[in-house]
Amino acid sequence: MAASTPAEDERYVLESQIRELYGRCAYTHKAHEKMAERASTYLWRVKWAQIILSALTTGGAIGVLFDKSSAIFPLATAALSISMVIVNSYVKDIDPGQDAQIHRDAASDIWNVREAYLSLLTDIRDPAFNLNDLRARRDELQIQLHAIYKAAPHTNSKAYAEAQGALQRREDLTFTDAEIDAFLPGPLKRKRV
Template identity: 70%
Template sequence: MEISIPPEPERYALESQVRECFGRCAYTHKTHEKMAERGARRQRIMKWCQIVLSALTAGGAIGVVFDRNSVVFPYATAVLSISLLIINSYVKDLDPGKDAQLHREAASDIWNIREAYLSLLTDIRDPGCPTVQLRQRRDDLQALLHKIYRSAPHTDGKAYGQAQDALQHREDLTFSDAEIDAFLPGPLKRKAAGTC
């Protein structure tokens, strides 16, 4: 029978706080990923709309040149040109591609902090790591995270909801031992080592 030694109250409190920080980082990272996906999708749609409207406008202009008696080509070309102008004016002030890139960069930076919090949680369980050192690492991570948050673009509730669904229901952040074993060479697999 395995005897469980209760953690020191000081370490337990530190671990609890770091767990909270890790959870917040996981959600923020995933939310920025969802914002990046939406920005990239919005950019693709806008670019395709511009291409299609440009092609139709050019086709209408060619139709006007070759069929001067048609009433449809001039009006259709005018409507298409105005539609293209509206989309181009809208896209001029918005840059969904740039926004997506900023969210990708923020997610990447936050991912690194999230992984550092995970390593810190592992080290907290090691009785050989001094609590003072663990607290210093926590404080350093908090300072780094603050710098990232200050320059990161804002997210919205929709992206947070998508992140929540991905983390809670689709388990985007977790792997089973079998999934991890599939990536590792034989000697590093848990099933091969018999510890699973």
């Protein structure tokens, strides 16, 4: 077996680092997607709680108008009205819809860098690409990523765990040749029928 040259060793080390950076990007991208999903789900639940409480409060108020002898409608309406004030006060200073959009935007920006790292991993295998040029591209991507991370909101451990499940168990970033072939026209398929 032939010994590797210093240039091959340098290329391997650079490739290893870029693989690590790609993996980190993949996880961060997916975590921001999960944060956006969580914020959207929370917004959906809050909006439905507000609608249901409003409808029940209105129903109670109508009941008070038509059944003046019962004490149930006024008490239920008051309890529902207080519940609605509590829910509305709780969500007054938070905006889950805006949070979801901010995480979607961060995920989109990180996706672009992740795909650039993937392209760089492809290029690094081509000996025609100079190591210094590859390092310069890596450094440019690092600067871009730093700017994105600086502006992006934080993710949490739940989103990271969901990202981990999506990437490791459900293999969200991987496709079989057959799956990719299904998207492509005949001449570009790997397995011709």
